[in-house]
Amino acid sequence: MAWRAVRAMGLPCRLVKGQEIAQGVLLGKPPRSQASGQSQRVAPADKNSGGRAALLLVPGGNARLKAAGLGDAGRDAVRQWMEAGGNYLGFCGGAGLALSHAAPQEGLGICPWSRAAYPERLHHLISGHTRVRLLKGDEFSFCPQERAESSTTTNAPAADSASSPCGCSARAAASSPGGASAAEAAPAFVPASETTPRAALASTSAPASGTKSAPALEKSSACPSQRQNQPSMDPPHAPSLPVWWPGRFAAEENPQVRVLAAYDAPDADFWLADLPLQSIPPHIFEQWQSLYGVNLSADFLKGQPLVVSGEYGQGRYVLSYSHLETPHSPDANLWLAQLLQQLTGLEPSRADVPLWQLRHPCHAWPEGSRSAALLDALRHMRGLLDLAVEHHLFFGRTHWLWGWRTGLPGAACNNLHAALCTAASLAPSPAALAYWQEVEPHFSKLADLFAAGAEGYFLACRLAETLHPTLPDAVDRHGLDHQRQALFGHPMSGGGLMEELLDITEELIFLSQDATPCDLQ
Known part of the structure; x- marks a missing residue:
């Protein structure tokens, strides 16, 4: 799903396998492995960057299994690449992979925060959209003032970043968030169901010019504003971001970590397990808690960090338990487009991810x-x-x-x-x-x-x-x-x-x- 979102926005990217990451592909080293008797293709080397990826995008899945799929060499390679200026964007399990863990081999440790458990297991089973409070004035703050406007674009990169590649990794290309995990999850663009080291995305050139008309990002001089210490509601309409069975940050006082967005209140399509919360009157939640000792309201979420950012070496990271790549989620898609532009220097050709009609899929394979x-x-x-x-x-x-x-x-x-x-x-x-x-x-x-x-x-x-x-x-x-x-x-x-x-x-x-x-x- 994340790979599709990046492709939809017209940015150059490719899937690279976990083994390639361990071999240094993020730093521009060619892979030595073979796949199915064929040499694995890598992003073409760029004359300015030496083929190094500017961004590694890691989608949802089981963070512990992703770390195991990377192995010691892969985890070290990601950290070395970030120390040299590589940027990291992680969604859900990809965010969890970046956190610090009691057992260092279970994560990257590029963010000093760790993952917190939910008070009740059922609270992990949340899905749908939630209204959020935003931090304003940060480099990566969401700017709702930017709106997608239809225009013809040439997809040209920023003048000082034509060489910046966009990296992601493989199994997420096809998977929905919150998928089943497996024994050796691929480290980068791979959903939780990964079982062997899979691919991550990396690309080194701007999209070809002359593409068809598409909505483009328009910068607003009003954003960012002066930085605030805490996320606040963005009146009159708080942005709505999607979560699909997310993990949870263990927040702590640390100036190195900035909270870009925090939960505020469930939106209309918010579910807990297989219960749509909007269809259940508030007094029923109170009765359930009184009679059965079960709290099925979403009150436990309010104020919890949802999106954070920080630095590691010369690199920067944004970690989100919201799946900003969710198709047809306007606020999430707009923020994703902004982040991709900020983290790669490349200009997305559009700021939305179109519907993914899996109920009526097309196919491009030849008949026969x-x-x-x-x-x-x-x-x-x-x-x-x-x-x-x-x-x-x-x-x-x-x-x-x-x-x-x-x-x-x-x-x-x-x-x-x-x-x-x-x-x-x-x-x-x-x-x-x-x-x-x-x-x-x-x-x-x-x-x-x-x-x-x-x-x-x-x-x-x-x-x-x-x-x-x-x-x-x-x-x-x-x-x-x-x-x-x-x-x-x-x-x-x-x-x-x-x-x-x-x-x-x-x-x-x-x-x-x-x-x-x-x-x-």
Whole structure:
């Protein structure tokens, strides 16, 4: 999703793998690894920057697994790159990766803050938009005065930064936020479901000129204003930012960390687990707390830091538990465009991320036998989502996301569906076609096994739910857990048939990343 947002804004970027980061690709060193018999491509070296990335964008996922995927060499490489002036932008798990941890190998330690636990596990299951209070006057403060205006742009970079590349990393290219995590999460642009070191984005040149008309950023002289000590409400309308099952900062007094935005109040589409809070009267929350001792209001969020910034060496970081790359989220997208401009020196061609219509995906693969297995897998995955909706296990949440009942593998299903949609939306490169010819028989077999197994699993979950009031032990819970493990892996560490399908699908995305997704054309 983050990769798509950067591409939609017309900025040069590429996916780079975690192994490449460990080998120094952020500092401009060519990778030594091989992928599927093909040399991994890297961003072209820039005559001014020596090919160094200006920005590493790390999306959501399990921060601990991302750190493990980087390894000691990768974590050191990121810190060395930042000390030399590289900039870091992390969303959700990418923010958590940058924090300090009791076990140093579990994060980068570029921010002195750590991650805090929620008072109740259920409080982690928040999603939707929230109104925020903003810090004004900081270098990275959100400037709502800047509005996207339609104009023809040449996408030229700033005069002093033509060489600045924009970096991100791979599995996030296709995944929804809050996805299942896996054993060796890729360090950079990779969602939580990563299991092998995946790619990060890096690019060294400005977009080609002559692109079609698109909304452009217009600077406002009124922003930034004098810096404040604390975030404040921005009257008359506080910005609305999206969160998708976020982590939480352990705030402490430290002048090195600046809070750019803090939670204020839930917006209209805010959910806690599978409960839309706007549909529940406030007095009901009070009754629930009095009768059952459960606090399901969002009061615990008010004033909590949501977006922070600071410096590490000569580099700068912005860490956000809000997914600013969320499609069709105007305030979030505008702030993302501003941050990308500030952190890379490149001018986005637009300040919004268009709708991601995963309910009606396009595909760019050529018709015929070569694409049959991939498109069949996509259709089967959509069929599973429809089945889960029909049996009230899942529900439509947004144009790109299905919601799910607590305890079901909804994040994993969203991740695989989004990955398949993304792979199918990219015209395959020769390297991707060669790789596909090699793995297609195995992929087809895995996809058939997964589709049949997942269908049985969802129907068994529905049966267990139906029988539970009268026959609570009719469906063996241990059997269901075993089936889920085989299909979807562990909720926090991944695995199962789904992980194997994701590995292949994301390699296709990596090998075809130079193509423009057909939904952005």
